Amino acid sequence: MKAEVKTNSNWFESQVDYIENNKFGAMALIMTAQSCWGSIAAMFTLFTQNYVLLGISATVTMATNAAFIAQSPTKIGLIITYVSVLTNLLILIFGLL
Numbered sequence: 001m002k003a004e005v006k007t008n009s010n011w012f013e014s015q016v017d018y019i020e021n022n023k024f025g026a027m028a029l030i031m032t033a034q035s036c037w038g039s040i041a042a043m044f045t046l047f048t049q050n051y052v053l054l055g056i057s058a059t060v061t062m063a064t065n066a067a068f069i070a071q072s073p074t075k076i077g078l079i080i081t082y083v084s085v086l087t088n089l090l091i092l093i094f095g096l097l
Helices: 011-021 023-047 051-069 074-096
Strands: none
Touching: 011 023, 011 074, 023 051, 023 074, 051 074
16 A cells, blocks of 8 residues: 655645544544633633623533534534534633723
Protein backbone atom coordinates (compact mmCIF):
# COMPACT_ATOMS: atom_id res chain seq x y z
CA MET A 1 0.00 0.00 0.00
CA LYS A 2 1.35 3.37 -0.97
CA ALA A 3 1.20 6.20 1.56
CA GLU A 4 -0.07 9.48 0.22
CA VAL A 5 1.40 12.70 1.42
CA LYS A 6 -0.99 15.64 1.49
CA THR A 7 0.22 19.17 1.66
CA ASN A 8 -2.41 21.55 2.90
CA SER A 9 -1.75 25.22 2.94
CA ASN A 10 -5.12 25.79 4.58
CA TRP A 11 -4.95 25.79 8.39
CA PHE A 12 -8.51 24.57 8.83
CA GLU A 13 -8.12 21.69 6.36
CA SER A 14 -4.91 20.55 8.07
CA GLN A 15 -6.79 20.41 11.38
CA VAL A 16 -9.60 18.43 9.77
CA ASP A 17 -7.05 15.96 8.37
CA TYR A 18 -5.39 15.60 11.77
CA ILE A 19 -8.69 14.93 13.51
CA GLU A 20 -9.70 12.44 10.81
CA ASN A 21 -6.45 10.53 11.32
CA ASN A 22 -6.73 10.58 15.13
CA LYS A 23 -10.50 10.64 15.42
CA PHE A 24 -11.31 9.27 18.86
CA GLY A 25 -8.32 10.73 20.70
CA ALA A 26 -8.86 14.16 19.18
CA MET A 27 -12.60 14.03 19.88
CA ALA A 28 -11.99 13.21 23.54
CA LEU A 29 -9.43 15.99 23.86
CA ILE A 30 -11.63 18.58 22.13
CA MET A 31 -14.70 17.63 24.15
CA THR A 32 -12.81 17.81 27.42
CA ALA A 33 -11.12 21.14 26.67
CA GLN A 34 -14.18 22.94 25.36
CA SER A 35 -16.38 21.52 28.14
CA CYS A 36 -13.99 22.97 30.72
CA TRP A 37 -14.00 26.30 28.89
CA GLY A 38 -17.81 26.24 28.70
CA SER A 39 -18.12 25.42 32.37
CA ILE A 40 -15.90 28.38 33.26
CA ALA A 41 -18.14 30.67 31.22
CA ALA A 42 -21.28 29.09 32.70
CA MET A 43 -20.11 29.49 36.28
CA PHE A 44 -19.11 33.08 35.61
CA THR A 45 -22.54 33.91 34.21
CA LEU A 46 -24.16 32.11 37.11
CA PHE A 47 -22.07 34.19 39.50
CA THR A 48 -23.19 37.39 37.76
CA GLN A 49 -26.79 36.10 37.68
CA ASN A 50 -27.12 36.58 33.93
CA TYR A 51 -29.32 33.60 33.12
CA VAL A 52 -29.72 34.38 29.41
CA LEU A 53 -25.97 34.16 28.88
CA LEU A 54 -25.91 31.03 31.05
CA GLY A 55 -28.42 29.40 28.71
CA ILE A 56 -26.45 30.43 25.63
CA SER A 57 -23.19 29.14 27.11
CA ALA A 58 -24.71 25.81 28.09
CA THR A 59 -26.40 25.41 24.71
CA VAL A 60 -23.32 25.98 22.57
CA THR A 61 -21.19 23.80 24.84
CA MET A 62 -23.70 20.94 24.71
CA ALA A 63 -24.04 21.36 20.94
CA THR A 64 -20.34 20.67 20.50
CA ASN A 65 -20.48 17.62 22.73
CA ALA A 66 -23.56 16.34 20.90
CA ALA A 67 -21.91 16.82 17.52
CA PHE A 68 -18.89 14.75 18.51
CA ILE A 69 -20.86 12.07 20.35
CA ALA A 70 -23.17 11.68 17.34
CA GLN A 71 -20.03 11.45 15.16
CA SER A 72 -21.06 14.20 12.81
CA PRO A 73 -18.69 15.04 9.94
CA THR A 74 -15.39 16.38 11.19
CA LYS A 75 -15.71 19.77 9.50
CA ILE A 76 -19.09 20.40 11.11
CA GLY A 77 -17.83 19.32 14.54
CA LEU A 78 -14.79 21.55 14.25
CA ILE A 79 -16.85 24.55 13.13
CA ILE A 80 -19.26 24.04 16.05
CA THR A 81 -16.28 23.78 18.39
CA TYR A 82 -14.87 27.10 17.18
CA VAL A 83 -18.28 28.73 17.52
CA SER A 84 -18.58 27.38 21.06
CA VAL A 85 -15.14 28.58 22.12
CA LEU A 86 -15.65 32.04 20.62
CA THR A 87 -19.15 32.36 22.06
CA ASN A 88 -17.96 31.43 25.54
CA LEU A 89 -15.04 33.86 25.20
CA LEU A 90 -17.44 36.66 24.21
CA ILE A 91 -19.69 35.76 27.13
CA LEU A 92 -16.76 36.08 29.53
CA ILE A 93 -15.69 39.39 28.01
CA PHE A 94 -19.26 40.71 27.99
CA GLY A 95 -19.71 39.63 31.59
CA LEU A 96 -16.69 41.65 32.67
CA LEU A 97 -18.10 44.86 31.21
